[in-house]
Amino acid sequence: MSRRALRRLRGEQRGQEGPGLGQLGLDPGSECAREGGPPPAPGKGPRGPPRAGVSNRFELIPAEESEDELPAGEERPDTRLSEGDTAGGNQEGNKDRSKEGAVTEETDGDGRREGQEAEQPDRTPASSIKPRKKKKKRKTKKNAAGETVEDNDLEDIDSLLERIEDPGLAPQSQGGIITDSRPLLYVEHRNLNPENELKRYFGARAVLGDQRPRQRQRQYVRSMWLTAPKNTWPRYSKTGITMQLLDTRRGVQHFTFEHHREYQQVQFKFLDAVESMDPNNIVLLLQMNPYHVDSLLQLSDVCRMQEDQEMARDLIERALYSLECAFHPVFSLTSGACRLDYRRPENRAFFLALFKHLMFLEKRGCPRTALEFCKLILSLDPENDPLCVLLLIDFLSLRAREYTFLTRLFQEWESHRNLSQLPNFAFSVPLAYFFLSQQEERPELERGQAREQAARLIQLALIMFPSVLMPLLDHCSVQPDARVASHPFFGLNAQISQSPALNQLTSLYVGRTHALWKDPAVMAWLEPHVHEVLRMVEAGDALVQEAEHKRKIRYQSAPRNIYRHIILSEMKEATAALPLEVTSQPVMGFDPLPPLDSIVSYTRPERTSHPSNESSLSLFFRSLLPNFNLQGDIRHNGDDEAGAVQDLNQGVNRLMAAMRDMLANIQFQEPPRDDNPEGDGDWD
Numbered sequence: 001m002s003r004r005a006l007r008r009l010r011g012e013q014r015g016q017e018g019p020g021l022g023q024l025g026l027d028p029g030s031e032c033a034r035e036g037g038p039p040p041a042p043g044k045g046p047r048g049p050p051r052a053g054v055s056n057r058f059e060l061i062p063a064e065e066s067e068d069e070l071p072a073g074e075e076r077p078d079t080r081l082s083e084g085d086t087a088g089g090n091q092e093g094n095k096d097r098s099k100e101g102a103v104t105e106e107t108d109g110d111g112r113r114e115g116q117e118a119e120q121p122d123r124t125p126a127s128s129i130k131p132r133k134k135k136k137k138r139k140t141k142k143n144a145a146g147e148t149v150e151d152n153d154l155e156d157i158d159s160l161l162e163r164i165e166d167p168g169l170a171p172q173s174q175g176g177i178i179t180d181s182r183p184l185l186y187v188e189h190r191n192l193n194p195e196n197e198l199k200r201y202f203g204a205r206a207v208l209g210d211q212r213p214r215q216r217q218r219q220y221v222r223s224m225w226l227t228a229p230k231n232t233w234p235r236y237s238k239t240g241i242t243m244q245l246l247d248t249r250r251g252v253q254h255f256t257f258e259h260h261r262e263y264q265q266v267q268f269k270f271l272d273a274v275e276s277m278d279p280n281n282i283v284l285l286l287q288m289n290p291y292h293v294d295s296l297l298q299l300s301d302v303c304r305m306q307e308d309q310e311m312a313r314d315l316i317e318r319a320l321y322s323l324e325c326a327f328h329p330v331f332s333l334t335s336g337a338c339r340l341d342y343r344r345p346e347n348r349a350f351f352l353a354l355f356k357h358l359m360f361l362e363k364r365g366c367p368r369t370a371l372e373f374c375k376l377i378l379s380l381d382p383e384n385d386p387l388c389v390l391l392l393i394d395f396l397s398l399r400a401r402e403y404t405f406l407t408r409l410f411q412e413w414e415s416h417r418n419l420s421q422l423p424n425f426a427f428s429v430p431l432a433y434f435f436l437s438q439q440e441e442r443p444e445l446e447r448g449q450a451r452e453q454a455a456r457l458i459q460l461a462l463i464m465f466p467s468v469l470m471p472l473l474d475h476c477s478v479q480p481d482a483r484v485a486s487h488p489f490f491g492l493n494a495q496i497s498q499s500p501a502l503n504q505l506t507s508l509y510v511g512r513t514h515a516l517w518k519d520p521a522v523m524a525w526l527e528p529h530v531h532e533v534l535r536m537v538e539a540g541d542a543l544v545q546e547a548e549h550k551r552k553i554r555y556q557s558a559p560r561n562i563y564r565h566i567i568l569s570e571m572k573e574a575t576a577a578l579p580l581e582v583t584s585q586p587v588m589g590f591d592p593l594p595p596l597d598s599i600v601s602y603t604r605p606e607r608t609s610h611p612s613n614e615s616s617l618s619l620f621f622r623s624l625l626p627n628f629n630l631q632g633d634i635r636h637n638g639d640d641e642a643g644a645v646q647d648l649n650q651g652v653n654r655l656m657a658a659m660r661d662m663l664a665n666i667q668f669q670e671p672p673r674d675d676n677p678e679g680d681g682d683w684d
Contacts, residue, residue: 183335183336184336184408185336185375185376185379185382186334186335186375187333187372187375188334188372189225189333191368191369191372192225192226192333192369192373193228194361194364194366194369195207196369197366197368198366224324224325226320226321226323226324226354227317227320227321227357230314233318234290236291236321236325239263239291239292239293239322239326240259240261240262240264240266241257241258241260241263241323241346243257243258243326243328243331244256244258244328245328252337252338252339253330253331253337254339254341255328255338256344256346257323257340257344257346257347257349258346258601259346259601259602263292264602267292267294267604268604268605269285270285270298271604274298274590279299282295282302286299291321291322293319293323293349293353294591296315296316297315297319297349297353297356297589297590298589298590299315300312300313300356303315309360313357313360313364316356316360319349323350323353333376338380339380339381340380341381341599342381342384342387342595343595343597343598343599344598344599344601345591345598345600345601346601348591349590350380351380351386351387352387352568352589352592354377355377355387356568357373358373358374358377358396359568359569362396367396367399368402370396370400371396371399371402374389374392374393374396377389378390384561385561386561386564387561387564388561388562388564390417390419390422390424391422391509391562392569393406393409394424394428395428395512395516397428398428398431398432398435398513399516401435403433403435403436404436406428406432407432407433407436410429420464421464421554422505423461423465423468423506424508426457426460426461426464426465427465427468427509428513430453430457431454431517431522433450433451433453434450434451434454434458434522434525436450437450437451437454455529459533459536462530463536463537464547464550465506466489466490467494467495467498467506468509468510469484469490469530470485470490470491470494471495471506471507471510472510472514475510475511475514476518477518483534484530484531487534487537489533489537490534498555499551499555500579501555501556501557501558502551502555504558504562504566504577504578505558505562507571507573507574507576507577508566508569508571508574510573511572511573511574512569560595560596563582563593564593566578567582567587567592
C-alpha cells in the first residue's frame with residue numbers, strides 16, 4: 001500500500017474520531033496498532049517523545065497560523081468545538097499536550113500541506129462541525145449586513161450635514177417657525193472670521209491673493225478667534241491685564257478683567273495724555289506700551305476722524321488681540337453662558353472694542369460676521385445690554401439674511417423683554433417674515449403662515465409707530481398717494497406730537513435701515529397694509545386708541561444705554577435728537593457715558609497742580625510757553641506762611657525768567673531789500 005493511501009486511511013480515522021493523532025500528540029505507531037492500521041514506514045518514525053513526527057520544531061508555528069488563515073470556502077478541523085466524540089476533560093488534556101509540541105504527522109517531501117489535502121476530501125460533516133458551519137455563515141451575513149449599515153450611516157451623516165448647512169431644511173415648530181436646538185445666542189467660531197464670509201462671496205483666490213506665501217513667515221503662532229495677528233504689529237508681551245472668575249450662579253459664569261499695578265500706572269499716563277488734548281501724547285504712550293487698550297481705542301477714533309479708516313480698524317483689532325490674550329482658560333466665546341459686568345471700568349474696553357469692530361465689519365461688507373459679534377456682545381450681559389445692541393441686531397440679521405434667527409429672537413424674548421415696543425423690532429420682524437414668504441424652496445404651508453404673520457405684524461407696527469412711515473418713504477424716494485399724504489394719522493402731526501425719546505428711536509431706525517425698504521417688492525407689499533390701517537383708523541378701532549395711550553405714557557425719557565448706542569453709532573439723524581444734558585458733557589471714545597453706578601477697583605491719584613486756580617496772567621503765559629508753571633512747586637500747607645511767601649517769590653522769579661527768554665527769542669524779519677528802487681520801466 002502506498003504512503004498516500006496510508007495517509008488517506010489515517011485521515012479518515014482522525015475525521016471520524018474527532019481529534020487527530022498529530023494534534024493529540026500521541027504515538028502514531030501505538031495508535032494505529034489499537035485502531036488496526038498499518039505501522040509507519042521505516043525511517044519515518046519519531047526519534048523521541050519530544051519530537052514525535054516533527055522534523056523541525058518551528059514548523060508548528062506557521063502550521064497554527066496557516067490553519068487560522070484558511071479561505072472562507074474551506075473547512076478546518078476544530079476539535080475544541082466537538083462535543084459528541086470526546087468529553088470536555090479529554091479535550092482540555094489534548095489541548096495542553098498539543099501546546100507542548102507533541103504533534104505526530106508524517107513529514108514526507110510534500111510536508112504538512114499534503115496531510116491537510118489528504119484530510120479535506122475524505123472528511124465527512126460530523127454533528128460537531130455543523131454548529132461551526134452555521135456560525136461561520138451567520139458571521140458572514142453579519143459582516144455583509146454590517147457593511148450595509150455603515151453605508152446607511154454614511155448617507156445619514158451626509159444628509160445631516162446638508163440639513164445643517166441648509167437653513168431651509170431645519171426642523172420646524174408649530175406655526176411654521178423654524179427652531180434650532182442650540183442656544184439663541186450661540187456663537188460659531190467660523191463666523192467670527194471675516195475672511196470666511198468674503199471667501200463665500202468672492203472666492204478664496206480673490207480674498208487671499210498673494211498672502212499665502214507670506215503666512216509662512218509669520219512670527220505669531222498663537223491661534224486667536226476674534227482677530228488674527230499681523231506681521232506689522234509689535235511683538236506682544238504681557239501687558240498687565242488678566243481675567244478672573246468671580247462666581248458661578250445657575251450655570252452662568254461671571255468674569256472680570258483686572259489691571260495690575262504696572263498697567264494702572266500706564267492708565268494714569270493715558271488719562272494725562274487725554275487731558276492734554278494732544279493726540280501726539282497718545283502716540284508716544286503707544287510707542288512705549290503698544291498694547292494699551294484704551295490708548296488704542298482713543299487713537300482709533302482720532303484716525304477715523306482724519307479719514308484713515310484702515311489704521312483705525314487696525315488699532316481696534318490690536319486692542320481685541322490684547323484682550324483675548326488675557327482671557328481666562330474657562331472663558332468661552334461660544335457658549336453664551338459667560339458674563340462681564342459693564343459697571344466695572346476694566347470690562348468696558350472689551351465691550352467697546354467689540355462694538356467698534358462690528359461697525360467696521362458692517363461697513364466692510366461682512367454683515368454675517370458683524371451679526372456674530374453682535375450676538376457675542378449681547379451674550380456678555382443680556383439683561384442690561386449696556387451698549388443696547390438690540391437696536392442693531394435686527395438690521396444685521398436682515399442684511400445677513402438670517403431671517404430665522406430674527407424671528408426666533410422675537411418669539412423667545414417678546415414675553416419678558418417686550419421687543420414689540422421698540423420701533424426697530426416692530427418693523428424689522430414683519431419684514432423678515434415677508435422675506436421668508438418669498439423663498440420658493442420652503443413649503444407652501446410655511447410660506448403662507450409667514451405671509452399671514454408679516455401682514456398682522458406690519459399693521460400693528462404702523463398703528464403703534466405712525467411717525468415712521470413718512471420719513472421712511474422720504475428716504476426711499478417714494479411719493480405716497482394723496483390719501484396717505486393728506487391723512488393726519490401719518491402726517492406731520494404724528495412726528496411733532498411724539499416724545500423726544502421716541503423721536504430718537506424712530507430716527508435711528510429710519511436712518512439705518514431705509515435701504516432695506518427700497519425694494520419694489522417690499523413697497524408693493526407695504527402699500528395695501530397702509531390703506532388697511534387707515535381704514536381701521538377711520539373706523540375707530542380699539543387698537544388705535546390703545547396704541548396712542550401707550551405712546552403718551554411710555555417713551556418719556558431714554559435710558560443711558562440708548563444714548564451710549566446713539567453716540568457710538570454716529571447716525572446723524574439720531575445724534576441731532578440727543579438731549580442737551582448729553583451733548584453738553586464731554587464724551588470720550590474710550591468710555592462714552594460711563595454708568596452712574598460704576599464699580600471702581602482703583603482710583604487715579606490727585607494731581608499736584610490745579611490749573612483751575614491759576615490766574616489769567618498765568619494761563620496767558622502758559623498758552624505762550626507750555627513748560628511754564630507758576631504754581632508747580634507750591635506746597636499746599638496753609639500753616640507755613642514763610643514757605644508760601646518763598647514759593648511766591650520763586651514763582652515771580654520764574655515768570656520774569658520766562659519773559660526774558662521769550663523776548664530774547666523774538667526775532668524780527670527784515671523786509672526784502674530792493675536793489676533797483678527806480679524800477680525797469682513799463683512792461684511794454
